Amino acid sequence: MEDNHKLGLYVSYYLSRFDEEAYQNLGYGNQLETHNMIGELLSVNPHTVKNWRDEFDPLFEHRAGWYQRPMSPSRVKVAQALEHLDELQIQGIVKDILSEKMNDESDEVELLLAIASDKTNDKSKRNFILRTPTGKAAEEYFQNYYFKNKKPIVGNLIDCRDLGVGYDFRIETLTEKYFVEVKGMSELTGGVLLTDKEWTVAQMEEENYFLCIISNLNEKPELKFIQNPAHKLNPKKNIYTSIQISWSLSQNQISAFND
Numbered sequence: 001m002e003d004n005h006k007l008g009l010y011v012s013y014y015l016s017r018f019d020e021e022a023y024q025n026l027g028y029g030n031q032l033e034t035h036n037m038i039g040e041l042l043s044v045n046p047h048t049v050k051n052w053r054d055e056f057d058p059l060f061e062h063r064a065g066w067y068q069r070p071m072s073p074s075r076v077k078v079a080q081a082l083e084h085l086d087e088l089q090i091q092g093i094v095k096d097i098l099s100e101k102m103n104d105e106s107d108e109v110e111l112l113l114a115i116a117s118d119k120t121n122d123k124s125k126r127n128f129i130l131r132t133p134t135g136k137a138a139e140e141y142f143q144n145y146y147f148k149n150k151k152p153i154v155g156n157l158i159d160c161r162d163l164g165v166g167y168d169f170r171i172e173t174l175t176e177k178y179f180v181e182v183k184g185m186s187e188l189t190g191g192v193l194l195t196d197k198e199w200t201v202a203q204m205e206e207e208n209y210f211l212c213i214i215s216n217l218n219e220k221p222e223l224k225f226i227q228n229p230a231h232k233l234n235p236k237k238n239i240y241t242s243i244q245i246s247w248s249l250s251q252n253q254i255s256a257f258n259d
Helices: 003-026 031-042 046-059 073-082 087-098 107-116 135-149 196-208 251-256
Strands: 156-159 169-172 177-184 192-195 209-215 222-227 236-239 245-249
Touching: 003 031, 003 046, 003 073, 003 087, 003 107, 031 046, 031 087, 046 073, 073 107, 087 107, 087 196, 087 245, 135 156, 135 169, 135 177, 135 209, 135 222, 177 192, 177 196, 192 196, 196 209, 196 245
Parallel strands: 177 209
Antiparallel strands: 156 169, 169 177, 192 245, 209 222, 236 245
16 A cells, blocks of 8 residues: 555544544535545545545444445554544644645654554654653652742642643632643753643643743752743654654753743
8 A cells, every 4th residue: 555545544534533523623625625635635536535534434433334344454553543542633643644744754654654554663663761750759849849939820729630631730810720731850951751631731721831840850950931832842743653642842942941
């Protein structure tokens, strides 16, 4: 199967699983107009896009009555890789595939192609290397710092670490809610890893979202706040074979940022 066809399977899975929502969020028009645009962007027949979508339909009970053949291994692999991701996450992958910034040598393309062809390679196993786990220590340091200094915003600090909401703490004032995600490093320098949920919330909340970087936790901690990190920073998007998505900020970006 040609590479553009493999990538087209991810787009078609998105169309099938989320149906009308997917067509609306892509913004290309009605179903026919969307198939035509996808066909043009991927250099495939628009009718082929529709057929790929229909192959996934029995999984989601859309237009499911007419198609009786078993799904091919490549379709099964794509469906399994994406089944635990939500609409916004898959939409991001699809828009990457359809955008001009996607190129044949990117890690994202390498992995997506490997999954669709049921092969693996060294690049598909790449990971962002974290420093010594210091998350809990960093969060406790931030709590103590906040109670003493009331930064980055004066208000009521609420612990949200066990809620899985894309941030560790919420600060409520009389008129606003602010969100703080804490990342710690045992050494003075290094990168940090954000989950896709954390980065998505940062994009949504903009100026009300703070990334708190606490470095050198093993010796003399240094704390830095980055307000609206989604606007000020440009992380690398990592996709794993599960598929899981996270966003990594390099040491250079963190070091170069000044309050």
